[in-house]
Amino acid sequence: MLCPLATLSNTSVILPKSFYQRPTVEVAKDLLGKFLVREVEDGSVRKGMIVETEAYLGPEDLACHSSKGRTERTEVMFGPAGHAYIYLVYGMHYMFNIVTKAPGEAVLVRALQPLSVDSELNSEITKAPEDPRIAAGPGKLTAWLAVDKNLNSCDLVQKDKLWVEAGCKMNFEIEKGKRIGVDYAKEWAEKPLRFYIENNPAVSKVS
């Protein structure tokens, strides 16, 4: 059990904008253990605990899209903190990022541990509802939550279609490593800007 009988109301408190109005690396680390929640048109809800993130540090960072300049695509990352930056890679996978304070910076959410949701009881049941690795990767996560470019730039501080909750307090160790899939970024590829929960089964890969 991750969070036994967590019916406490504080678990579903939405993270405020001030959470994202901080240095990107701090936000990336502090997002670990938080709950990402998606509600679709028919009212059904899916929820997962964030277990892996990466920090992208703006125009200087050769791995960050905003290093290409402020374009139509990267405009969201220069906008207000707490909004979603979503884009397509390899023609088939959407990546979900959260914009932080500094212009052009964001946090990529790379993996979730699925939580089952019983909305009748308003409780989090912590057994894995299905494959615990259903959202173990940035492309798998967006597929599981039905997140696509329609949600690009949406405000995650509003409880609408997609938001982040405080979750429950847990003790875990944070592991660091180089970011995945950005080997083209020269010295920026080597920086330890990937963060994940140690020994968590839903992390996409261990260093």
Add this chain to the structure above:
DNA sequence: CTCTCGATGTTCT
């Protein structure tokens, strides 16, 4: 376990 490869839409050169 490792490696290779194909799928496929957008953005940038």
Add this chain to the structure above:
DNA sequence: GAACATCGAGAGG
């Protein structure tokens, strides 16, 4: 045209 913040399947050790 090339490159891409990926994934899963298949071949080979």
